[in-house]
Amino acid sequence: MTGAAIDLRGIGRVHEDATRVVALDGIDLEVPTGRFVSIIGPSGCGKSTLLRIVAGLEEPDAGEVTVCGTTPREAAEQKRLGLVPQQPALLPWLTVLDNVSLPAKVNRRHNREPLPDMRELLRRAGLGDAVHQRPAQLSGGMRQRVAIVRAFGLQPDVLLLDEPFSALDEFTREAQQQQLLELWEERGATVLFVTHSILEAVRLSDSVVVMAPRPGRIVDVVDIDLPRPRTQELIRSPEFHAYELGLRERLRDAFEQNGVAS
Amino acid sequence: MKRVLHPAYWAPLAVLLVLLGVLWQVGADRMPYLLPPLPDVWSALTTDPGYFLHNSWVTLREALLGLLIGFVAAFALAILVSEVTLARRAVMPIAVVLNVTPLVAIAPALVVAFGFGSAPKLIITGLICFFPILINASVGLRSVPEPVLQVFQSVHASRWEVLRHLRIPGSLQYVFAALQIVFPLSVVGAVVAELSAAGSAAGLGSVIQVASSMNRLATVWAAIFVLALMGSLLLLLVTVVERRALRWHEPR
Numbered sequence: 001m002t003g004a005a006i007d008l009r010g011i012g013r014v015h016e017d018a019t020r021v022v023a024l025d026g027i028d029l030e031v032p033t034g035r036f037v038s039i040i041g042p043s044g045c046g047k048s049t050l051l052r053i054v055a056g057l058e059e060p061d062a063g064e065v066t067v068c069g070t071t072p073r074e075a076a077e078q079k080r081l082g083l084v085p086q087q088p089a090l091l092p093w094l095t096v097l098d099n100v101s102l103p104a105k106v107n108r109r110h111n112r113e114p115l116p117d118m119r120e121l122l123r124r125a126g127l128g129d130a131v132h133q134r135p136a137q138l139s140g141g142m143r144q145r146v147a148i149v150r151a152f153g154l155q156p157d158v159l160l161l162d163e164p165f166s167a168l169d170e171f172t173r174e175a176q177q178q179q180l181l182e183l184w185e186e187r188g189a190t191v192l193f194v195t196h197s198i199l200e201a202v203r204l205s206d207s208v209v210v211m212a213p214r215p216g217r218i219v220d221v222v223d224i225d226l227p228r229p230r231t232q233e234l235i236r237s238p239e240f241h242a243y244e245l246g247l248r249e250r251l252r253d254a255f256e257q258n259g260v261a262s
Numbered sequence: 263m264k265r266v267l268h269p270a271y272w273a274p275l276a277v278l279l280v281l282l283g284v285l286w287q288v289g290a291d292r293m294p295y296l297l298p299p300l301p302d303v304w305s306a307l308t309t310d311p312g313y314f315l316h317n318s319w320v321t322l323r324e325a326l327l328g329l330l331i332g333f334v335a336a337f338a339l340a341i342l343v344s345e346v347t348l349a350r351r352a353v354m355p356i357a358v359v360l361n362v363t364p365l366v367a368i369a370p371a372l373v374v375a376f377g378f379g380s381a382p383k384l385i386i387t388g389l390i391c392f393f394p395i396l397i398n399a400s401v402g403l404r405s406v407p408e409p410v411l412q413v414f415q416s417v418h419a420s421r422w423e424v425l426r427h428l429r430i431p432g433s434l435q436y437v438f439a440a441l442q443i444v445f446p447l448s449v450v451g452a453v454v455a456e457l458s459a460a461g462s463a464a465g466l467g468s469v470i471q472v473a474s475s476m477n478r479l480a481t482v483w484a485a486i487f488v489l490a491l492m493g494s495l496l497l498l499l500v501t502v503v504e505r506r507a508l509r510w511h512e513p514r
Contacts, residue, residue, distance in 0.1 A: 052412075055412070055416050056415075056416065057412050057415060057416065073418075076415070076416050076417065076418045077418040079417055079418065081416045081417070082416070083412060083413050083416040085409035085412060085413060086409065087407070087409050089407060089409035089410040089412075089413050090410075091410065091427075091428065091431070091432075092510055093431055093432075093434075093508075093510045102414075102427060103413075103414070103417045103419075105423075105427065106414060106417060106418075106419035106420070106423040106424075106427065107417055107418045107419055107420065107423070110418070134510050136510070147413075150413075151413075154417065160416075
């Protein structure tokens with residue numbers, strides 16, 4: 001196994017519907033173990049498709065995917081993956097504790113012992129009082145946190161998040177980012193984080209992958225050399241803003257190459 | 263409960279019932295061959311309560327047993343058609359045709375085939391309950407949102423695990439909606455079967471048939487009222503069970 005937790009080589013994907021849109025074309029990406037990498041890009045650039053391919057939910061039409069040295073499906077079978085979709089995707093009839101414990105009850109053979117104490121993990125995520133509540137009783141932000149705890153609960157090597165905070169208001173979103181970073185710094189995992197927020201990408205990531213649409217491709221990879229933890233002071237610093245502006249420009253370029261007015 | 267006891271809650275219904283009762287009495291007075299006077303119906307019920315109790319029990323047992331058979335068969339088939347596309351394509355058209363075929367028309371054929379015992383009654387009741395459960399359960403089993411399925415696919419949950427932990431619990435609210443329809447319907451199935459099996463030994467359907475052939479209208483109506491009560495109680499039972507089972511579904 002190389003140092004790369006996720007290794008994509010020449011990934012191509014054409015949507016099977018009538019449009020035959022080239023969703024992804026010639027994607028090469030290497031995510032080293034333990035890194036937090038964001039994928040940013042306008043709608044339709046194939047960033048979610050890319051995430052689904054890494055998760056083994058979709059097969060690429062060209063190229064090779066390696067996750068932890070195996071195919072995505074094998075990685076899923078060995079429970080090396082944690083997935084956080086756009087909506088929290090919780091089961092409404094289960095309590096918070098039962099929701100986060102359910103992944104450990106399926107495909108038991110490959111549980112990675114010892115599993116963390118879920119109550120403790122929920123408490124750490126600020127959900128200690130909500131353990132026995134049902135999703136309908138929680139706020140949107142709390143639900144998304146439950147989904148993140150559920151993904152961390154299996155001690156995954158690779159955590160895949162698909163715009164998990166996009167439906168939240170700005171204040172909630174910031175608190176969620178903070179908690180995600182805390183959990184990640186404590187538990188460690190390679191993270192692939194899809195977002196369309198520049199601020200979010202700079203704040204969270206070790207490096208940011210910029211994608212452009214038609215066909216979906218990578219136009220740039222920007223390393224964010226900012227110290228951690230990323231405090232409020234740091235977010236207000238000129239260095240942080242420089243990264244934000246730089247990314248904004250790269251994204252605008254990506255648009256203009258396609259002749260789309262931004 | 264308090265709300266139910268408030269006059270604003272029950273008064274409109276009570277007034278309408280009294281009004282209907284008065285209309286009934288007026289009608290019975292003028293056209294004794296169409297409607298029996300209500301006191302006659304009451305005395306038909308009370309002079310031989312054992313007779314009605316026994317026949318109600320027979321009908322209720324047929325209804326519930328038939329419902330159970332129909333439920334098990336329909337739910338098992340719903341799992342099959344929701345898991346296997348080929349099975350869905352083969353089974354669903356037949357199920358739809360079966361549903362639009364009037365069961366009242368099939369009943370005599372089944373009586374000829376299976377005699378006057380309980381077999382044709384259970385089959386007809388089972389059949390009448392079968393379709394709503396099949397449709398609702400197969401919709402419910404496929405109602406689990408795609409993101410949820412993806413999360414569990416990413417941890418390699420087996421088909422059985424997805425069925426057990428996601429699909430079956432997710433289908434319950436659909437299944438209960440079907441049960442709301444099917445519990446009262448099971449009584450219909452049982453009575454239709456009894457009516458078609460002329461001369462069958464017992465059941466409220468037979469009571470109605472025998473009494474109407476002898477022009478005893480009061481007894482016919484007594485049996486009808488008992489059936490209405492039975493259906494209502496069954497509906498109440500499902501509603502109470504549903505409230506308990508699906509408590510999570512209510513916001514807070």
